[in-house]
Amino acid sequence: MPALVVQGVAIADAYWFHLYSSAVRDNHWTPGIYMTQVVFVIGYYHFASFFGILLLPVIFKLVSGNVLNENIKIREGWRFFGSRWPSYLWLG
Numbered sequence: 001m002p003a004l005v006v007q008g009v010a011i012a013d014a015y016w017f018h019l020y021s022s023a024v025r026d027n028h029w030t031p032g033i034y035m036t037q038v039v040f041v042i043g044y045y046h047f048a049s050f051f052g053i054l055l056l057p058v059i060f061k062l063v064s065g066n067v068l069n070e071n072i073k074i075r076e077g078w079r080f081f082g083s084r085w086p087s088y089l090w091l092g
Contacts, residue, residue, distance in 0.1 A: 003048065057081040057084070058074060
């Protein structure tokens with residue numbers, strides 16, 4: 001799920017925002033283009049990490065409910081995460 005969101009952001013950048021293409025359009029220095037790619041990859045990684053922090057506890061709750069034969073909805077997973085976020089912050 002976090003990877004899909006980051007892929008969506010990358011596609012939105014390629015088709016609508018044009019941040020990457022405008023950063024390398026007038027740059028004819030090849031190492032500069034590679035450095036720009038690295039900056040974008042690091043930015044996407046940080047975005048995916050932040051989104052993963054928000055979503056992975058919910059996914060873990062859904063999986064544990066599935067293993068224990070409990071019927072858990074995504075909304076209940078978000079409630080569980082909302083009530084337990086200090087412990088997840090401590091673990092992080």
